[in-house]
Amino acid sequence: MEIEEHFFRHEFGRIVAALTRLFGVGNIALAEDVTQDAFCRAMETWKLRGLPKNPSAWLMTIAKNRAVDILRRERTARVSEPELKRFLESEWTLVPTVEEAFSANAVKDSQLRMMFSCCDPNLSEEAQIALILHILCGFSVKEIAQAFVCSHAAIEKRITRAKKILAGSTKLFDLTDADLPSRLSSVLQALYLLFNEGYHGSSPEAAVRADLCREAMLLMNLLIEQPALVTPRSYALAALMYLNAARLLTRLDGSGNLVSFFEQDRSLWDHKLIAEGQALLNLSASGTELTKYHIEAAIAATHTSAATCEDTDWQQIVSLYDMLMAIHPSPVIALNRAIAIAQLNGPERGLHEIGVIHDLDRLSSYPFYPATLGELEFRRGNNLAAKAHFSTALSLARNPMERNFLQRRIDICEES
Amino acid sequence: MTEYVYLYRGYELPASPEEMQKKTAKWMTWLKDLSDKGHVKSLGEPLQPAGKVVKGTKKQVIDGPYAEAKDVVGGYSIIVARDIEQAVTLSLGCPIFEDGGSVEVRAIAQMELGDGN
Numbered sequence: 104m105e106i107e108e109h110f111f112r113h114e115f116g117r118i119v120a121a122l123t124r125l126f127g128v129g130n131i132a133l134a135e136d137v138t139q140d141a142f143c144r145a146m147e148t149w150k151l152r153g154l155p156k157n158p159s160a161w162l163m164t165i166a167k168n169r170a171v172d173i174l175r176r177e178r179t180a181r182v183s184e185p186e187l188k189r190f191l192e193s194e195w196t197l198v199p200t201v202e203e204a205f206s207a208n209a210v211k212d213s214q215l216r217m218m219f220s221c222c223d224p225n226l227s228e229e230a231q232i233a234l235i236l237h238i239l240c241g242f243s244v245k246e247i248a249q250a251f252v253c254s255h256a257a258i259e260k261r262i263t264r265a266k267k268i269l270a271g272s273t274k275l276f277d278l279t280d281a282d283l284p285s286r287l288s289s290v291l292q293a294l295y296l297l298f299n300e301g302y303h304g305s306s307p308e309a310a311v312r313a314d315l316c317r318e319a320m321l322l323m324n325l326l327i328e329q330p331a332l333v334t335p336r337s338y339a340l341a342a343l344m345y346l347n348a349a350r351l352l353t354r355l356d357g358s359g360n361l362v363s364f365f366e367q368d369r370s371l372w373d374h375k376l377i378a379e380g381q382a383l384l385n386l387s388a389s390g391t392e393l394t395k396y397h398i399e400a401a402i403a404a405t406h407t408s409a410a411t412c413e414d415t416d417w418q419q420i421v422s423l424y425d426m427l428m429a430i431h432p433s434p435v436i437a438l439n440r441a442i443a444i445a446q447l448n449g450p451e452r453g454l455h456e457i458g459v460i461h462d463l464d465r466l467s468s469y470p471f472y473p474a475t476l477g478e479l480e481f482r483r484g485n486n487l488a489a490k491a492h493f494s495t496a497l498s499l500a501r502n503p504m505e506r507n508f509l510q511r512r513i514d515i516c517e518e519s
Numbered sequence: 520m521t522e523y524v525y526l527y528r529g530y531e532l533p534a535s536p537e538e539m540q541k542k543t544a545k546w547m548t549w550l551k552d553l554s555d556k557g558h559v560k561s562l563g564e565p566l567q568p569a570g571k572v573v574k575g576t577k578k579q580v581i582d583g584p585y586a587e588a589k590d591v592v593g594g595y596s597i598i599v600a601r602d603i604e605q606a607v608t609l610s611l612g613c614p615i616f617e618d619g620g621s622v623e624v625r626a627i628a629q630m631e632l633g634d635g636n
Contacts, residue, residue: 145539146532152564
């Protein structure tokens with residue numbers, strides 16, 4: 104029998120969350136140690152004996168037993184949540200309380216509360232994401248450093264500091280707290296950034312990128328299962344993730360090279376994900392709130408509903424980008440809007456729109472800014488200018504995939 | 520055919536759940552392959568790293584074994600092979616080597632009956 108893909112990683116997040124609930128958030132390090140210990144025992148046993156019938160229950164049992172030992176030995180020192188403390192102090196209720204903390208619903212609840220705790224306003228967005236990946240998704244410091252193309256030392260420092268802040272709170276974030284709406288915004292933003300890092304990210308390793316998208320989606324699913332947390336904007340973000348994830352794999356060709364959006368093989372898009380994304384988008388349409396997630400999901404849905412690139416409703420896409428610019432202006436969005444205008448009205452109009460982007464200097468190190476100029480110059484037959492722009496883009500490329508992609512564009516300019 | 524013991528000694532534990540999973544899968548694949556080829560008498564057992572050592576005529580009990588991490592026996596399996604060369608060859612696929620560990624290959628001694636002389 105084989106171990107389900109990413110099983111260890113996901114069980115790790117679940118067990119740490121359940122144990123943190125029992126030990127108190129101030130003892131998160133202890134929760135991690137106990138979990139790590141259970142995993143070492145699993146690995147040592149399973150590698151020789153093979154998998155038990157229910158690997159998940161096996162791991163939980165080890166963790167539960169250890170938790171009972173610890174809670175019994177250090178009865179008062181460990182617990183900080185008053186509503187649990189009472190039950191953990193008495194031998195009458197100790198074991199049932201620990202059992203209850205590991206029930207399916209309680210584990211999900213603890214994971215959600217942990218997610219909200221990780222998005223503490225005292226932490227930067229980068230720190231929130233690193234913490235979520237580390238605690239809830241079981242990523243090691245090395246794996247996070249790889250995903251964000253950061254040094255090991257920088258990530259380690261970020262996580263250590265973030266954990267200190269987390270451990271300073273008296274308990275995991277309470278989902279009935281009055282701060283819930285504003286904290287939910289931070290959680291959605293963190294999941295949005297996590298997904299985008301996987302989707303557009305600068306990491307050279309394709310596998311890492313898909314991992315980040317998958318983790319963001321799993322956490323998102325956990326969130327929209329919870330009635331108290333389902334808002335139209337939660338559905339909109341989930342829709343955005345599904346509709347983009349459906350196209351994730353076609354961003355790369357068989358040899359791992361980046362494929363231009365216009366040349367993606369649409370028959371390889373995941374139509375099941377598209378259907379789910381569309382259903383989520385419909386659910387997001389209640390209420391009066393219109394967020395960037397709604398608009399970005401609508402843009403993605405316009406793309407996924409076109410059978411070919413030529414069939415795309417570019418007029419619709421331009422209007423959506425106009426709305427996005429109105430509520431959330433940024434030079435990258437303006438650049439994407441200009442690309443859509445070029446599709447609709449030709450490359451000259453696109454170049455003109457790029458020329459009038461406010462804050463254009465903020466794109467000076469973004470390789471797809473000169474790459475877009477190159478693409479539009481190429482389309483209007485100005486190969487020399489196109490090549491120069493692609494060369495500038497090449498000098499800004501962040502990973503081998505981008506370098507290969509831009510080198511091929513330069514080659515095409517020289518050939519034709 | 521002769522029986523041999525593989526003693527798995529000292530290695531680094533992987534740092535992340537994902538790496539642990541990959542490592543566990545490698546061990547399972549390697550042992551399954553040996554097993555499918557009829558070379559496994561017993562998969563054996565993992566051992567906890569810490570224990571007690573009882574020694575001397577005074578039967579002194581000490582915490583132990585306190586060996587260097589690289590020398591601690593982490594488990595064993597019992598293998599069937601033609602000869603020591605084959606037993607060694609079969610051990611080469613063990614994932615332990617990637618993590619700085621070692622496999623000690625030892626024949627299980629056959630006690631011969633004396634002929635009465």
